[in-house]
Amino acid sequence: xxxxxxxxxxxxxxxxxxxxxxxxxxxxxxxxxxxxxxxxxxxxxxxxxxxxxxxxxxxxxxxxxxxxxxxxxxxxxxxxxxxxxxxxxxxxxxxxxxxxxxxxxxxxxxxxxxxxxxxxxxxxxxxxxxxxxxxxxxxxxxxxxxxxxxxxxxxxxxxxxxxxxxxxxxxxxxxxxxxxxxxxxxxxxxxxxxxxxxxxxxxxxxxxxxxxxxxxxxxxxxxxxxxxxxxxxxxxxxxxxxxxxxxxxxxxxxxxxxxxxxxxxxxxxxxxx
Amino acid sequence: xxxxxxxxxxxxxxxxxxxxxxxxxxxxxxxxxxxxxxxxxxxxxxxxxxxxxxxxxxxxxxxxxxxxxxxxxxxxxxxxxxxxxxxxxxxxxxxxxxxxxxxxxxxxxxxxxxxxxxxxxxxxxxxxxxxxxxxxxxxxxxxxxxxxxxxxxxxxxxxxxxxxxxxxxxxxxxxxxxxxxxxxxxxxxxxxxxxxxxxxxxxxxxxxxxxxxxxxxxxxxxxxxxxxxxxxxxxxxxxxxxxxxxxxxxxxxxxxxxxxxxxxxxxxxxxxxxxxxxxxxxxxxxxxxxxxxxxxxxxxxxxxxxxxxxxxxxxxxxxxxxxxxxxxxxxxxxxxxxxxxxxxxxxxxxxxxxxxxxxxxxxxxxxxxxxxxxxxxxxxxxxxxxxxxxxxxxxxx
Numbered sequence: 001x002x003x004x005x006x007x008x009x010x011x012x013x014x015x016x017x018x019x020x021x022x023x024x025x026x027x028x029x030x031x032x033x034x035x036x037x038x039x040x041x042x043x044x045x046x047x048x049x050x051x052x053x054x055x056x057x058x059x060x061x062x063x064x065x066x067x068x069x070x071x072x073x074x075x076x077x078x079x080x081x082x083x084x085x086x087x088x089x090x091x092x093x094x095x096x097x098x099x100x101x102x103x104x105x106x107x108x109x110x111x112x113x114x115x116x117x118x119x120x121x122x123x124x125x126x127x128x129x130x131x132x133x134x135x136x137x138x139x140x141x142x143x144x145x146x147x148x149x150x151x152x153x154x155x156x157x158x159x160x161x162x163x164x165x166x167x168x169x170x171x172x173x174x175x176x177x178x179x180x181x182x183x184x185x186x187x188x189x190x191x192x193x194x195x196x197x198x199x200x201x202x203x204x205x206x207x208x209x210x211x212x213x214x215x216x217x218x219x220x221x222x223x224x225x226x227x228x229x230x231x232x233x234x235x236x237x238x239x240x241x242x243x244x245x246x247x248x249x250x251x252x253x254x255x256x257x258x259x260x261x262x263x264x265x266x267x268x269x270x271x272x273x
Numbered sequence: 274x275x276x277x278x279x280x281x282x283x284x285x286x287x288x289x290x291x292x293x294x295x296x297x298x299x300x301x302x303x304x305x306x307x308x309x310x311x312x313x314x315x316x317x318x319x320x321x322x323x324x325x326x327x328x329x330x331x332x333x334x335x336x337x338x339x340x341x342x343x344x345x346x347x348x349x350x351x352x353x354x355x356x357x358x359x360x361x362x363x364x365x366x367x368x369x370x371x372x373x374x375x376x377x378x379x380x381x382x383x384x385x386x387x388x389x390x391x392x393x394x395x396x397x398x399x400x401x402x403x404x405x406x407x408x409x410x411x412x413x414x415x416x417x418x419x420x421x422x423x424x425x426x427x428x429x430x431x432x433x434x435x436x437x438x439x440x441x442x443x444x445x446x447x448x449x450x451x452x453x454x455x456x457x458x459x460x461x462x463x464x465x466x467x468x469x470x471x472x473x474x475x476x477x478x479x480x481x482x483x484x485x486x487x488x489x490x491x492x493x494x495x496x497x498x499x500x501x502x503x504x505x506x507x508x509x510x511x512x513x514x515x516x517x518x519x520x521x522x523x524x525x526x527x528x529x530x531x532x533x534x535x536x537x538x539x540x541x542x543x544x545x546x547x548x549x550x551x552x553x554x555x556x557x558x559x560x561x562x563x564x565x566x567x568x569x570x571x572x573x574x575x576x577x578x579x580x581x582x583x584x585x586x587x588x589x590x591x592x593x594x595x596x597x598x599x600x601x602x603x604x605x606x607x608x609x610x611x612x613x614x615x616x617x618x619x620x621x622x623x624x625x626x627x628x629x630x631x632x633x634x635x636x637x638x639x640x641x642x643x644x645x646x647x648x649x650x651x652x653x654x655x656x657x658x659x660x661x662x663x664x665x666x667x668x669x670x
Contacts, residue, residue, distance in 0.1 A: 162486070170620060243608060
């Protein structure tokens with residue numbers, strides 16, 4: 001079916017993310033008392049379609065599909081779902097999906113905007129393993145940051161319910177807050193390590209004539225994000241922010257990342273020549 | 274045609290060393306067991322007392338010790354009242370389930386006589402006794418198995434007790450086709466109801482609610498340290514519940530050091546003088562407070578500096594005392610989760626309300642299963658009636 005392109009597959013995946021988001025609202029209304037295996041399978045189906053979309057795009061380009069904002073965004077959402085599907089094998093952590101699917105749906109709808117996916121131009125001057133490593137690790141890092149923010153959101157929800165003696169706190173099937181706090185920290189740490197590797201790989205990529213690396217908006221923004229996450233991890237290690245403060249910071253950092261990622265990408269001569 | 278249940282002895286229920294319950298249904302006739310025409314349908318009946326119908330003073334007089342149940346069943350079946358029988362005797366109920374060919378009214382009269390005679394109790398039994406024939410007897414059995422007739426709605430202990438009572442009767446050969454089917458189906462229904470409804474969800478006691486809260490805060494209760502301030506009954510129950518779920522160690526602080534030591538020894542922990550409890554605070558994860566103090570034993574001013582030692586580890590405070598031992602302001606501290614007796618009771622009441630909301634669904638499931646079983650039993654009876662020359666498979670012993 002030549003007319004059924006990779007974008008159609010991604011559209012179907014986004015529709016499944018939407019179904020999952022709707023079901024997540026239902027789970028939330030039920031106080032997370034129902035087991036989340038339906039949501040897990042919805043996201044699994046979406047992941048299958050999403051993976052198909054990425055493979056089709058990759059095969060058509062003959063390299064890892066991270067050339068434009070559409071491809072970068074689909075890659076980030078793909079990593080979030082992939083990590084969730086692994087973590088969600090543990091029943092107690094399966095509810096991460098209920099918190100992740102609304103984000104996946106919204107980001108997916110945004111990614112489908114035609115302006116984000118221009119027709120591929122001439123083959124970029126720089127290609128090969130290094131750019132794939134740079135792009136893949138950076139986007140995986142965003143995925144880990146995203147899932148960390150989701151876990152932090154669950155922590156804040158559960159903590160609020162416990163503090164204010166809501167029945168939902170005991171009735172729900174959400175994991176204990178101590179475990180959510182641990183998962184948040186580990187996901188952010190994993191994301192930070194990947195981010196560091198990705199930024200380091202990016203330093204050695206060839207640049208277009210006249211482009212300054214250290215003055216590139218995307219590079220400046222990336223270093224800023226790297227410092228933010230490093231600071232959060234150091235403060236966490238020193239036990240300076242409270243658990244709640246750390247969770248709020250993680251959510252805030254990722255929201256900032258989401259809101260500014262596309263803009264800085266468009267402004268960057270290195271990423272948007 | 275021989276009529277079942279003819280009484281040939283004056284005190285047929287008295288255990289008699291020479292009495293012999295033959296293999297198969299008891300029929301006082303010559304030529305038995307070769308001539309067994311039987312056209313009266315078997316009926317599962319139940320007769321009993323429970324906490325709903327009688328006070329404990331009466332129930333305890335008719336309770337059966339487990340060791341005596343096999344003889345009681347033998348005596349009951351030997352009398353010809355019942356072909357099959359199971360006796361359930363717990364702290365909240367004494368019930369006899371029997372498969373009998375007697376007409377229901379007669380069966381209930383004989384079972385009542387049996388109960389009075391076997392316990393040698395002259396006390397009259399009037400409204401305290403309830404009795405059901407099919408299909409209500411099956412419905413009652415299923416309700417009991419599902420915990421719907423229990424003192425605490427939805428409790429699960431009764432199912433284990435029912436299984437034990439059935440296993441005991443079965444082991445001694447006092448059950449047959451009817452009761453086997455009824456009880457096996459009851460166990461299946463209990464499992465079905467547990468899976469499909471929330472009737473057994475959550476905790477309805479203050480101590481269990483405290484444990485559930487702890488499990489929502491801490492990844493695991495293993496390696497958690499518990500402190501009990503004030504060695505009262507409720508705090509002891511809560512501490513026991515936590516220890517049973519894996520909490521590691523227990524420290525007891527009480528104004529009376531002797532009482533603290535006694536409780537600590539009983540629970541496998543250690544005691545500290547009341548004035549020194551703060552010194553052990555750093556490693557404590559859960560505090561259960563139940564003193565008789567008229568003032569706050571723990572307030573924000575005392576707790577805030579102590580929390581700094583904990584490096585953001587969460588702390589669960591369970592204040593069971595009235596008046597409260599712990600200042601409510603403490604709940605505003607980071608990583609502190611304070612629940613007083615009203616909060617815990619409110620959760621327990623909410624759980625009970627949820628269970629009650631599930632009652633209608635449970636009753637509907639039970640009604641459906643009873644209908645199916647009653648129908649199956651009637652079909653089996655018809656089949657049996659046409660098979661009148663063969664020795665029917667029946668309980669032995």
